[in-house]
Amino acid sequence: MEPSWIVVAGAALVPLGFVAAYLRARRRRGAQVAPRPAAPPVDRLREAILGVVEEPTPSARPWVVLVTGVNGVGKTTTIGKLAARHAAAGRSVLLVAGDTFRAAAIDQLAVWAARTGAELVRQAPGANPSAVVFDGMKAALARAIDVVLIDTAGRLHTRTNLMDELRKVQRVIAREVPGAPHETLLVLDATTGQNAIAQARTFSEALGVTGIILTKLDGTARGGVAIAIREQTGIPIRYLGVGEGTEDLRPFDAHQFVLALLEPDVPAAARAQFA
Numbered sequence: 001m002e003p004s005w006i007v008v009a010g011a012a013l014v015p016l017g018f019v020a021a022y023l024r025a026r027r028r029r030g031a032q033v034a035p036r037p038a039a040p041p042v043d044r045l046r047e048a049i050l051g052v053v054e055e056p057t058p059s060a061r062p063w064v065v066l067v068t069g070v071n072g073v074g075k076t077t078t079i080g081k082l083a084a085r086h087a088a089a090g091r092s093v094l095l096v097a098g099d100t101f102r103a104a105a106i107d108q109l110a111v112w113a114a115r116t117g118a119e120l121v122r123q124a125p126g127a128n129p130s131a132v133v134f135d136g137m138k139a140a141l142a143r144a145i146d147v148v149l150i151d152t153a154g155r156l157h158t159r160t161n162l163m164d165e166l167r168k169v170q171r172v173i174a175r176e177v178p179g180a181p182h183e184t185l186l187v188l189d190a191t192t193g194q195n196a197i198a199q200a201r202t203f204s205e206a207l208g209v210t211g212i213i214l215t216k217l218d219g220t221a222r223g224g225v226a227i228a229i230r231e232q233t234g235i236p237i238r239y240l241g242v243g244e245g246t247e248d249l250r251p252f253d254a255h256q257f258v259l260a261l262l263e264p265d266v267p268a269a270a271r272a273q274f275a
């Protein structure tokens with residue numbers, strides 16, 4: 001996929017010894033202009049570093065996705081983009097305004113609901129997030145919704161009470177829809193570097209995060225943070241955010257990511273060999 005290739009081509013963080021070994025081996029092989037059928041080692045790298053992650057297809061109804069992360073990382077925006085993707089795939093979508101701290105946060109989600117044709121469950125600002133989520137689960141079941149995307153507040157991730165609240169939300173979801181949440185996603189701002197890695201640790205320890213969405217890779221961010229996160233937390237990257245628009249979300253393609261990391265100047269024709 002061309003755009004994510006371009007986005008990650010600036011990645012430079014190569015922390016693993018065998019990546020260096022791979023590069024040394026390539027150098028020893030001399031001045032090969034285009035990579036020959038080197039797919040096997042690249043495949044191994046991809047699996048070792050990043051895991052093979054398919055874009056998850058909802059396999060239950062409702063498919064419930066809890067979206068977490070600190071303030072400003074792009075949770076609400078990402079939910080809007082995800083809603084658009086699911087709607088385009090013909091799925092009915094319900095957004096749940098679980099970030100009740102600010103009226104603006106609820107309104108922002110309402111705008112995305114209108115834009116994507118999703119339904120919305122909201123309460124007044126200041127409402128108990130668990131109560132909103134409870135309403136959301138009931139509505140999803142009653143309306144036979146395919147996909148539920150739950151927005152949450154992201155203040156002060158270092159304070160345990162936010163984690164307590166999110167755990168409570170997880171329990172409410174599980175009580176109303178057995179097996180849910182099917183995904184607990186963590187949104188991280190790629191421009192925050194080490195901070196993002198710290199957030200990944202905090203949230204995954206508290207909530208059992210099942211996937212990461214790395215946002216703001218359209219700026220000066222270096223995609224290499226994805227490798228550090230994967231290496232240090234073991235959590236798969238699901239999507240990359242590459243802008244503020246509805247279309248600016250890419251499923252994470254570990255294969256192309258690794259290729260871009262190792263071979264940023266590989267010509268397009270040579271790249272096709274790896275597809």
Ligand SMILES: Nc1nc2c(ncn2[C@@H]2O[C@H](COP(=O)(O)OP(=O)(O)O)[C@@H](O)[C@H]2O)c(=O)[nH]1
Nearest residue numbers: 071072073074075076077215216241242243244
């Ligand atoms: N450039 C860029 N901006 C983004 C991206 N994702 C979100 N944003 C912007 O980041 C800001 C915070 O996003 P928001 O969704 O409100 O974050 P939240 O507090 O986590 O819900 C907004 O101005 C978004 O438009 C992205 O992938 N790229």
Ligand SMILES: [Mg+2]
Nearest residue numbers: 075076099105
């Ligand atoms: Mg928000």
